[in-house]
Amino acid sequence: MGKFAVLQFYALLKREVLEHRNIFIGAPVVVALLLLVATTWIAMQIDQSQLAEGLRFVSVLFDGLSPLDMAPFVMLLAIPFYLTLYVCSVIYLINTLYQDRKEMSVLFWQSMPVSNFQTVLSKIVAIVLVAPIFYVLIIFAMYLIAMVWLTILGISSDVDLVGIGYLFLAAIASLVLIYISTVVTGLWLLPSVGWLLLFSAFAKKTPLLWAGGVFILVGFLEDFIFGTQFLANWVASRTSDPNQYLIFEFQSVFERVFNYDTLFGIVVGSILIAGAVFMRRFTD
């Protein structure tokens, strides 16, 4: 891959971020602000002495644990961001190719020497690899503000700040786990990524309705013709357990990626993505 190709792909990613600022930046900023406002409001309802007591409790909660051991617990604080990212990802993927055609700007994008494969790939990389970076940075900024706030509170309440400092280190370690979890989940959910992109490239109207409707229809036909529920069970097995979306320790990354189920999903996802690339050829 030459230097020009790298710069070209960077420009495609930049385009995605600029075009979907609300999804990449706006949504997590709103979540962070809501969490900060909610926390501040709750803190204002509590008596100062009780607050100091609570802070002392938090500072010794993980006594004896290293920041790395504490990270999985701290990670749970980011669940609102996870949910936001997944909802935003669905909105992004189902609209991204459809919107270009609807606005006719597809004629401009396609008038540039960029292949449909590069375009679709940039959209996948943007949402699976780049969006989590923005989310992690915004979570970090939120932790930083919270940490300053806790430090001021700790000093004024004469609480040992070492425990709070450890908590901050754990929060930073958790950010790495959060990023890895979202990326691995992106691979795990690649069939959904491909499915949404396929209908984003195909549908002339209401792509979400198409994606949902065709899925239900295929499931129904499978049950009606073969008497089986492979599709429904396969999807259920990938969505029912929340643990599938979180990685609590670095050691488990390899086994989460390199297993038959994930790899099978990657193959299915790649076929659907190839379909989206093919459909992208047609602008009308």
Add this chain to the structure above:
Amino acid sequence: MSNIVEAKSLTKNYGSFTALDGVNLTIPGGAISGLIGPNGAGKTTTLKALVGLCDVDGELSVAGRDPRIARHKLMEDVCFIADVGILPKWLKVSHVIDYVEAVHPRFDRKKAEKFLSTTDIPANKRIKDLSKGMVTQLHLALVMAIEVQLLVLDEPTLGLDIIYRKEFYDRLLNDFYDGNRTIIISTHQVEEIETLLSHLVFINKGKIVLDSSMSDLSDIYTEVLVDADMVEQADALQPLYVRKLLGKKSYTFESVPREQLKILGELHTPSVADLFVAKLKEEKHG
């Protein structure tokens, strides 16, 4: 110069509607070619097919490539401007320039900025905040700054006032066209581009009804303002089209020697607009 566009039997259907019905087309390199046709004639479909934005059946070669297979490679040699408004509205002017600079290997940023400095387009404005004329100027600035062989323009001045339209074509001729590059323009405002054209294509109902160089047109087509006493002789020569003009009759003939027509009245080469009407009426009446 060899042909830059060669199309044989291009066909495109949208459901039961036939947009292209066996289109055969050759456009020589270095030409300024006008693609003229009424609404729904197949102009946009033809141009979109040429740049790989529309899947068609038939044989097609543009700048030596098949646009259906190698659209993104072809776009290194070809630029396309559709009717105004295809630039993404959410982008800022500076972002568009950044983007094109990053993705197009033949884009010269300085050239584009120099062009834009002669306009009132602010770099920090979003496309949606620009007037139609400014959007077209911006698109033209981008295209001017790309070293391509072929420029395809689909109704590029649609909705613009006369000042912008005139400036657009002036810039096109002075800053883009160098005699080697090829331009294909589709437009309704035939009169505005007539003097620019070196090649002319009429399309109607998905079929090419005329494909000729402008220099050949004057040899093939003749318009005669026929004197009242010569009407019978004129009718006998099977004119392509007859219309009333200032109390006289104007006849358009195809492939009738001028020597033979001289006796009928005053001879002219028909304007593109008149020829267009004549060819379409001929189509209609068979």
